[in-house]
Amino acid sequence: MDLRARLTRAALARPAVLLATSPGATRERLAVEAELGRRGWPSAAGPASADLLVFAGVPLPLRDDDWAERVWTAVPAPKARVTVTDAEHAAHTLDHGHRTLLTPAAHPAERHETATAAAPDHGPHDSQGSHGGMDHAHHGRPPGTVAGLPLAERAEDRDGLRLDRLHVPLGPALPDWPAGLVLRLELQGDVVRRAEVDPMPTPAASRPAFWSEPWLKALAGEPGTSGEAARRRCAAHLDSLGRFLGVAGWSDAATRARRARDRTLGDAHGEELRPLVHPLVRRVRKSRTLRWLTAGVGELPGGPVAGDAHSRLIGWLDGIEYALDAIGDRTPLADHPLIGPRGRVDDTEAPASRTLLAALPALLAGAEFACARLVVASLDPDLDELAARRAPDGRTHG
Amino acid sequence: MAEPAPPWAALVLPLALALVATALATADARSTGPGREVLRLLVQQRRITRAADVPLVRLATTLLPVAAVLAAAVLPLGFRPVSDLPDGIVWFNAMEALAWAAVWLAGWGPNSTLSLIGGYRFLAQGLAYELPHMLAITTAALGAQSLRVGAVADAQAGLWFAVWMPAAFGIYLLSALAMAFWGPFDQPVGRDTAGGAAAELSGVDRLVFLGGRRLLLVVAAAFSVPLFLGGGHGPLLPGWAWTLIKTAAVLGLLLWVRRRVPTVRTERYMELSWVVLTPLAVAQALVVAVVVLKK
Known part of the structure; x- marks a missing residue:
């Protein structure tokens, strides 16, 4: 083994992982996150700081925008990408990605690939960095171009100043972001002027949405206990909590929430979970700083998440x-009202997450970027719920 | 009276700072050790976004560690700084303000929305922390009736300034975190903007920028020792040892704060800073001025 290979091996013993989750792939995401926690591989905040790009679920292009390819070109070499399509094989797939990353033969080709990609050709949507761009094409005629990119136009901001307007798609590959959510933002500075929700189409799934699975099963008449449902609810809220704390910049508490979530899903007894969960809940509840920072953000007058x-x-x-x-609790779940982590679960009404998505544009208009992220995290819509159910016999409904 | 250190100290200073920063990173490490992280970034390709202003980005990344080392020139180890300027406190403040330029340019240069937001955030954060910060360090200078860092440390041979000007000390610690955009003040490079001002930096650029940030944190924390914690004064041990111990204690406190507190958004901190901290700092300066005049 030559020195170069040995250095690379040492440098990339714990690669930084950027995880991009597709809608409907919550099981895969959870498996990958748990495995990353076990291995102590750091999670990258964006493509520029990542070594290994992991897709949970097959990344489908959004209209004509192949976002997965854009994110991939933005990752600096040496790099590798893998797609986890089965939660059970998460560890195996990560191993495979790590091996590819360390294979010296793979590097010259990769280097070449990014060298050309990092130069002009990012595709029409990636004019602005690696997370999506200033997409002016359908917003009037731009006054000029720089390096083939249109310049920003101006408009009055909330204080009546004429400022640049940037059209920025937010998502789908952001840390602590609901899988599959894309927001089309119009930004002035870091203030959101307008937001449109543009969710990725959730592919029809053969399995029920992960977080509402126990209730959906009970609805379909399958047996299940309230204890199982409570476990799922506990984990779902811990997952939302972890993401919210991640967005709020409290990484220590966010890590604890994720760890507790993984243990909850891993069939630990209530007695084992309490010492993990209670101190965390107490600390978050009592944090005056967090209250000071999040009170008054994204206020909704009524509804289930008022x-x-x-x-x-x-x-x-x-x-x-x-x-x-x-x-x-061993009583059958069917005896209780079917209320999942995000609201009522039933056949007739639209899933609860649709209401959450509908509330977003009004809440985001006028918010600062950081507040906008907090609003999204505090609603935490689950786009898996929007998927049409594909029954085992091939029919779709839902 | 502080005597200047020998000329070779200027060469040792960056290394010593880097050593302390590495020790801090080791204490802070959650998964990857600092050595491995440095290696990882050295192996990584440097990439740049389309239509980026490359000279600005390079300037920004190198400016941060340079500013930190220059600010440290007036830091006394024990009682001997590399250069004991007669207006050392002003020098420190000026060098630390270079970070404003560095972070803004790093946010602006890559032509990327998220990194631009990071740049904006740091400017706003600067507006929030700088005023009470300057009042706090002025208060220390006022207490010693000198802008010379060595004289400020000497004035605390008896009583530490942290004891009789606690508000100024507290405000200084807050602004130390804010100027190094670290811990609760890491919004300019926040995860919610995929890394903010550092979002598009990779490889060596990232290493130099984030390394520079750590240096700045170490320097800001170390500067609180001659300003408020009695410099090298202390029983039994030599001055340099006391400086190191006190610096380590301050860094430990900052590390603890980072674990306990979420990221403070600039717009909320701005309110606190201008409505509460600035008047508090003025009142503190007034009290100190009256005491000094009565002596």
Whole structure:
């Protein structure tokens, strides 16, 4: 082994992973996150700091925009990418990606590939960095171009100043972001002027949406206990909590929430979970800084998620503690009202996450970028719920 | 009276700072050790976005560690700084303000929306922290009646400034975190903007920029020692040892704060800073001025 290969091996012993989740791939995402936690591989905040790009679920292009390819070209060499399509094979797939990353033969080709890609050709949407661009094409005629990119036009901002307007798609490959959500933002500075929700189409799934699975099963008449449902609810709220804390910049607490979530899903007893969950819940609940930072953000006057970001957070904390106490419950779930982590689960109404998505544009207009991220994280819509169910016999409904 | 250190100290200074920064990173490491992380970034390709302003990005990344090392020139180890300028406190403040330019240019240069947002955030953060910060360091200078860092440390042979000007000390610690955009003030490079001002930096650029940030944090924390914690004064041990111990204690405190507190958004901090901290800092300066006049 020559020195170069040995250095690369040492440098990339723990590659930084950028995880991009497709809608409907929650199981795969959770498996990958748990495995990354076990291995101690750091998670990258964006493509520029990543070595290994992991897709949970097959990344489908959004209209004509192959976002997965864009993200891939933005990752600096040496790099590797893998797609996890089966939660059970997450560890194996990560090993495979790591091997590819360390294979010296792969590097010259990769280097060449990025060298050309990093120069002009990012595709029509990637004029602005690696997360999507200033997409002016359908917003009037640009006044000029630089390096083939249109310049930003101006408009009055909230204080009446004429400022550049940037059209930025947000998502789908952002850290702590709902899988499959794309927001079309119009930004002035870091203030959102307008937002449109443009969710990726969720592919028809043969399995029910992961977070509402116990309730959907009960609805279909399958047996299940309230204890199992409580476990799923507890994990779902811990997952939302972890993402919210990640967006709020409290990485220490976010890591704890994720660890507790993985243990909850891993069939640990309620007694084992309490020492993990209770101190975390207590600390988050009592944090005055967090209250100061999130109170008044994304206030909704009514509906199932009324209140501001902080009250929704407290709602999760209550839900976590309540669900934790009910994990041992052996009564059949069908005897209880079918209310999943995000709201009522039934056949007739639209899934709860559709209401959450509908609330977004009004809440985001006028918010600063950081607040916009907090609003999205505090609603945490689950786009898996929007998928049409493909029954085993091939029919779709839902 | 502080005597200047020998000329070779200027060469040792960056290495010593890097050593402390590495020790801090080791204490802070959650998964990857700093050595491995440095190696990883050295192996990584440097990439740049389309229509980026490459000279600006390069300037920005190198400016940060340079500013940190230059600011450290007036830092006394024990009682001997590399250069004991008569207006050392002003020098420190000026060098630390170079970070404004560095982070803004790093955000602007890559022609990327998320990194631009990171740049904006740091400017706003600068507006929020700088005023109380300057009042706080002025208060220390006022207490010693000198802008010379060595004289400020000497004035604390008896009583530490942190004891009789606690508000100024607290404000200084907050602004130390803010100027190094670290811990609760890491919004300019926040994860919610996929890394903010550093979002598009990879390889060596990333290493130099984020390494520079750590140096700046170490320097800002170390500067609180001569300003408020009695410099090298202390029983039994030599001055340089006391400086190191006190610096380590301050860094440990900052590390603890980072674990306990989420990221403070600039717009909320701005309110706190201008409505509460600035008047508080003025009141503190007033109290100190009255005490000094009465002596």
